[in-house]
Amino acid sequence: MRYSLLAGGKRIRPVLALATAEALGHELDDLLPLAAAIELIHTYSLIHDDLPAMDDDQLRRGQPTCHVAFGEDVAILAGDGLFAEAMRLVAERQTGPPDRVLAALGQLVDAAGVGGMVGGQYLDVTEADDLDAAGLRRIHELKTGRLIAASVECVLLWTGMDPAVTIAYRRFAAELGVLFQIVDDILDVTGDEAALGKPQGSDERQGKRTYVSVFGLERARELAAEAHAKARAALAETGGRTETLERITDYILTRQT
Amino acid sequence: MRYSLLAGGKRIRPVLALATAEALGHELDDLLPLAAAIELIHTYSLIHDDLPAMDDDQLRRGQPTCHVAFGEDVAILAGDGLFAEAMRLVAERQTGPPDRVLAALGQLVDAAGVGGMVGGQYLDVTEADDLDAAGLRRIHELKTGRLIAASVECVLLWTGMDPAVTIAYRRFAAELGVLFQIVDDILDVTGDEAALGKPQGSDERQGKRTYVSVFGLERARELAAEAHAKARAALAETGGRTETLERITDYILTRQT
Numbered sequence: 164m165r166y167s168l169l170a171g172g173k174r175i176r177p178v179l180a181l182a183t184a185e186a187l188g189h190e191l192d193d194l195l196p197l198a199a200a201i202e203l204i205h206t207y208s209l210i211h212d213d214l215p216a217m218d219d220d221q222l223r224r225g226q227p228t229c230h231v232a233f234g235e236d237v238a239i240l241a242g243d244g245l246f247a248e249a250m251r252l253v254a255e256r257q258t259g260p261p262d263r264v265l266a267a268l269g270q271l272v273d274a275a276g277v278g279g280m281v282g283g284q285y286l287d288v289t290e291a292d293d294l295d296a297a298g299l300r301r302i303h304e305l306k307t308g309r310l311i312a313a314s315v316e317c318v319l320l321w322t323g324m325d326p327a328v329t330i331a332y333r334r335f336a337a338e339l340g341v342l343f344q345i346v347d348d349i350l351d352v353t354g355d356e357a358a359l360g361k362p363q364g365s366d367e368r369q370g371k372r373t374y375v376s377v378f379g380l381e382r383a384r385e386l387a388a389e390a391h392a393k394a395r396a397a398l399a400e401t402g403g404r405t406e407t408l409e410r411i412t413d414y415i416l417t418r419q420t
Numbered sequence: 421m422r423y424s425l426l427a428g429g430k431r432i433r434p435v436l437a438l439a440t441a442e443a444l445g446h447e448l449d450d451l452l453p454l455a456a457a458i459e460l461i462h463t464y465s466l467i468h469d470d471l472p473a474m475d476d477d478q479l480r481r482g483q484p485t486c487h488v489a490f491g492e493d494v495a496i497l498a499g500d501g502l503f504a505e506a507m508r509l510v511a512e513r514q515t516g517p518p519d520r521v522l523a524a525l526g527q528l529v530d531a532a533g534v535g536g537m538v539g540g541q542y543l544d545v546t547e548a549d550d551l552d553a554a555g556l557r558r559i560h561e562l563k564t565g566r567l568i569a570a571s572v573e574c575v576l577l578w579t580g581m582d583p584a585v586t587i588a589y590r591r592f593a594a595e596l597g598v599l600f601q602i603v604d605d606i607l608d609v610t611g612d613e614a615a616l617g618k619p620q621g622s623d624e625r626q627g628k629r630t631y632v633s634v635f636g637l638e639r640a641r642e643l644a645a646e647a648h649a650k651a652r653a654a655l656a657e658t659g660g661r662t663e664t665l666e667r668i669t670d671y672i673l674t675r676q677t
Binding site: 235242250251255275 | 468473491508523529542
């Protein structure tokens with residue numbers, strides 16, 4: 164669990180949660196258990212996705228994947244354990260009104276379960292070969308977009324703000340999820356292997372349909388720019404202290420890893 | 421997920437949760453989401469334990485195991501999805517004061533995570549070959565006993581009763597977990613294969629240390645009788661309406677499957 168969790172990575176999801184708390188005027192320290200739980204859930208999903216029965220990846224974050232380092236049995240359990248620990252962090256350590264903590268936990272679980280990550284990965288391993296562009300977008304929305312969006316939305320729920328007030332944040336979160344995935348697909352083709360920490364071109368070799376394979380590199384870059392513009396526009400409408408969220412949004416567009 | 425969840429099984433854990441609610445004077449309907457969540461967690465653990473990288477079992481509850489029926493990738497995801505759905509049931513459907521729902525969820529997650537099922541399975545796959553009797557008991561306590569006990573304890577937490585009042589229930593829960601595992605080990609040697617729904621003698625073939633292999637069949641039966649007597653004595657001290665819990669305790673001792 165430590166090996167995979169502390170291997171580095173961009174920590175985009177917890178940073179996004181904390182930046183959302185900042186935008187809404189909350190102390191970052193108050194949200195640390197919830198933010199950490201999101202990174203645990205993300206790491207659990209990476210460990211399971213890398214397994215031989217799934218994507219069979221050997222390298223992650225510049226080091227051997229969990230199952231290569233510790234065996235398949237331990238890797239399955241490391242993922243299972245990280246998910247349980249994530250829930251424990253929220254249930255036992257997250258302060259705030261219990262009804263809002265429960266709502267935030269429910270949001271994370273929705274994003275992690277069959278209506279999110281698990282459902283997306285299921286479609287990916289069972290149906291990904293004959294998908295059109297809409298089907299592709301749906302898989303990525305479930306696998307990646309839901310947890311990115313939930314990193315913002317669980318904080319909104321924790322604050323207990325009226326949904327009408329947070330509608331612009333929700334639009335921002337949805338666009339950010341799309342942006343993140345398009346850039347991920349572009350980097351798989353154009354990225355530097357050493358910087359990425361995983362083999363370049365692995366999506367193509369595995370015959371995965373990506374934004375690049377479906378739309379071409381040029382159009383994928385345009386779509387990324389559009390998603391970025393929409394996310395920034397949504398942020399501008401929130402009226403919050405969104406400087407950090409703006410910088411994260413710019414970073415997600417221009418990142419090289 | 422449905423295939424494994426609805427394959428039958430004894431449903432001992434949710435029945436135990438509901439019987440605890442009954443003993444404390446609560447309506448059973450009020451506890452259904454929490455009780456169902458426990459069975460989802462149990463089923464998730466069976467699916468992952470049966471995987472080729474773990475115990476590599478082919479038969480469970482009289483039918484092919486999940487990975488035999490649907491492939492290893494889908495089986496891993498079915499387990500992951502059941503765990504997430506269990507959390508969702510508690511977070512979104514369990515009624516009652518939110519602080520107590522959170523406490524009950526925390527109890528389940530403790531029992532499912534590294535301090536329980538996942539930790540026990542980890543020890544089982546990495547250290548089970550050179551264990552003494554105390555180490556064996558510890559593994560079983562983590563793998564099986566914790567969730568059995570949590571099926572009682574999460575209901576105690578949900579009721580919000582003073583821990584001092586529920587101390588006899590906690591002792592009952594701990595003894596019941598031990599009893600369950602001893603009988604499981606005995607049935608693996610003496611049980612009827614058709615009734616068990618899984619191959620008889622599988623523990624022995626896998627070289628697992630069990631209560632029977634460590635203590636012999638005769639002594640294992642005595643230990644089961646002792647655990648049963650202690651569990652019944654604890655129940656008698658609770659002062660609750662424990663008729664159903666008593667019958668479950670007797671059933672766990674005398675069950676043939």
